[in-house]
Amino acid sequence: MITAGVSGDCAARAARCSGGAGWSGGSDWPDWPDWPDWPDWPGGGVTAASPRRRKVGVHEALVLDHHGVILACRGGGTLDRPVRFPPDDDPGVVHHAPMDEATAFLATLDATAPGRPTACAGWTTHDLVAHLAAGAAEMADLTESVLEGRPPRPTAGFAEREAPFVAMDDTALRARLVTEALRLDAAVGALGTSGGTVAFSARVLTAAQLTLHGRSEAALHRWDLAGDDETSDEILARPELTAHAVDTLNAMLAGAGEDVTVRTRAAGITHGRIAFAAPGQPDVVLVVEGAGTRLELGDPSPRPAARAEASTRLLALWGRRSPGRTIAWDSDHPDAGRLRDFLWAPSAIATATPAASSIAVATGVTAAAR
Secondary structure (H helix, E strand, O other): OOOOOOOOOHHHHHHHHHOOOOEEOOOOOOOOOOOOOOOOOOOOOOOOOOOEEEEEOOEEEEEEOOEEEEEEEOOOOOOOOOEOOOOOOOOOOEEOOOOOHHHHHHHHHHOOOOOOEOOOOOOEHHHHHHHHHHHHHHHHHHHHHHHOOOOOOOOOOHHHHHHHHHOOOHHHHHHHHHHHHHHHHHHHHHHHHHOOEEEEOOEEEEHHHHHHHHHHHHHHHHHHHHOOOHHHHHHHOOHHHHHHHHHHHHOOOOOOOOOHHHHHHHOOOOOEEEEEEEOOEEEEEEEEEOOEEEEEEEOOOOOOOEEOOHHHHHHHHOOOOOOOOOOEEOOOOOOHHHHHHHHHHHHHHHHHOHHHOOEEEEOOEEEEOO
16 A cells, blocks of 8 residues: 655645755746646646656656656655655756655656566566555545445455456556555545544554555565665654554464564564664564563663664564665574574465465565565
8 A cells, every 4th residue: 555645744845845945956947837636647748858747756746858856745754855856867956855655666666667576576566566556445445435434344355456456557557556545645634634443454543554554565665666775774764664563563464474473483482572673763572472472662672682774674574685784683692593583484484375475575585565
């Protein structure tokens, strides 16, 4: 699932960008037109050298000669530095604008061919987009049903809801992803106003939880496309995404490959508290005791079993790893090996029982597909 944006003081930032105070490039930019009707987007009949508008995540961008300069936006979290979105590679074009997970994902997707393999084994970029578009459509349908007072229904399974999207032409699929994300964004906004909740995959979620889940999906699946880069380091290190991972992994359906209890058993862990540290953030602690198995956030341990950058730790919690990322294992810690087995357990689970697990394993990368 991917949503179109997160809450923020967009109006002030849009005024700053469109007024020219937040960017520089030495060009005379045309006046910014009125907002178009969402989710429709003008298109066609535009040459590469003429100014045109396009969607980049939650932003509206003015594109000239392949340079995406953000002039206005709706929603979005912020960075405290100038950012450049691919394929804007001209050092003379710099702009200050929000960077949110949806923007980062869609900008990366824009530069990625549909047939290119991803970190999710067996999935091309087209397959990953189908997964996200189908998830957004399903969540929008369920949320709209709640808002309209219709009887609840079970969440459709992955295969059922994704098959029609996989079959779509890739250009149409990418447009549909944006449309469904915008529809979901509107539905979640209305849900937040009403104070309601929606049931999704055996969980009951608030609007804030849905928004955070969408941010997490966009951040993780962007990494599945782009791998390790500065943007991944930036967005995957956000502490709220780690907190979301802890909550979500604890609530996974029993028997799923990501389920904490399944991973603990696969790693042969029967008891204990094992801390995984990241600089400047709470430890993630694997707790195995009589009351059950869970992940929790805790105060920094004087001797964690492992340390890593926050972005690397988040990927590891979701079963993803990269040879370019380092986890510092305490070789003398009695639980270091058990924590390692817990993190990479989804690889063995997926290989042994692919039909029962939603984890996909890529060459050199263990990636949670959902």
